[in-house]
Amino acid sequence: MAELRVVIVGAGPAGVRAAQACVEAGVRPTVIDESGTSGGQIYRRQPAQFTRPYKALYGFEAGKAKAIHCTFDDLVPHLDYRPNTLAWNVSPGVLHCVQGEVAEALPFDALILATGATDRLLPVRGWTMAGCYSLGAAQIALKAQACAIGRRVVFLGTGPLLYLISYQYAAAGVDVAAVLDTSPFLGQLNALGPMAARPTLLAKGIYYRAQLLLRGVPVHTSVTPLAIDGDDGVAAVRFRSGRGQEEQLACDAVGMGFHLRSETQLADLARCDFTFDPDLGQWVPQVDADGRGSTSGVYLAGDGARVLGADAAEISGELAALAALSDLGLDVSTSRIDKLRRRQRRMETFRRGLATAFPWPAELARAVADDVLLCRCEAITAGQLREAAASQGAPEVNRAKALVRVGMGRCQGRFCGAAAAEVLAEVRGDALEQVGRLRGQAPVKPLAMTTRQEEKA
């Protein structure tokens, strides 16, 4: 039998467990990762010169982080591991990568996409100013670089990361001016039932919240963000409290995010079908219980398929690899698959709870004022999108993109796409799913003009 060509994109928890399952089955997979070190964003490693112990970096998750790192380090001799490599396109049976400025096409029998997620954002007046960062950015600064994003920080948005990162900053000794959550506290109480599907995780969430209170960090729920103020950099955040009062908090940095969105461009380029998830208000790649995409030979795992967090990513990574190996004709234990599927279902129950506790504030995105910048890349306002939708009749987001370039910039709609779809749906009086989703385009991230084909020796 010819050697099976399994290619895994991403070396976070899902990619690592997928690689492990392949190696255990006697297959030597290729692992493509944009980062120079494994771990993904959640278990991102600090640079070699840093000395903080695992406990300081990953808190409660120190054991899991170490397990993922050690597992991968042990696997490396059995892998074709390519760090610092961007997978930028997929054509039938071929993944296109670039390392530095050298491009290479990798044929595959099975492609496992473990591409992770980025923060889901919506525009707030002033959010493009220097000093405003995504929540993920705030965490990376602290975890991977031992830096705070400012001297006095406001955290704004909703979702479990909002509380985790606020706690991490407060615990590191940073002045956290306030936590501003757009979700109502009552909704969080109502979601306790489904979230009890993962009692330990729920307990950690409650712990972070309690720690913020103990440290005297004000936590406001049911907040309406009004503006990030400043002249040439963040100077304050203005918001309306749940009681309807307008307040302003002085700060020099903002970390904002509204939970996460899957990185799905490669799944899209691999021609996978997508489905609309009304609970999330997001389009997600169609997958079966084991992570098979609709395109034969393409598998999806981790937050890149469904935002379920790191523990679930480990399970789905292993499941996706087992599905791939089984489809390639290898023997795979069905009891192992059953067990993983059962664990994964609990994760799904918890996720539904999270969506209730920390809903995506679609109404805020729809209400973004005309003069607020929607697109960070090319400074396009919500008003320009509304104008194109109304006068030129853009029926869906890709047409709107062609007309006003929302989603055309360097981030390719990662940070404006969610809000742009809400604005367009609102103008048209359509349901969100009627305005479609931005199609992924190659290259999924910018390539150097000097990129060249690999020279065959």
Next chain:
Amino acid sequence: MSGRFVRMAEQHRPAVTIVIDGRSYSAMQGDTLLVAVLSHVSTLRQSEFGDGARAGFCLMGACQDCWMWTPEGERLRACTTEVISGMQVLTQAPTEDAWPNCG
């Protein structure tokens, strides 16, 4: 202007020198370019669309908001570039005709 980022720990690494807008600054081995610059100055670049200064946004190579110029007209994505001694960067585009630079 003083820096935007605040170092909270890991301050005993070997120093490297970088040049921002023609002035030398001290950074540390293992810093990303973004952190090295923002620990001294408050911005990385100006938006090409006239809406002001930017200082990065996602720090994970997704938003592309932190591309800095070099005096030679090259560009570096500051959040995914490790700082090296002698690195030179600008917080403004070098000249009108610097883009595109195809080598």
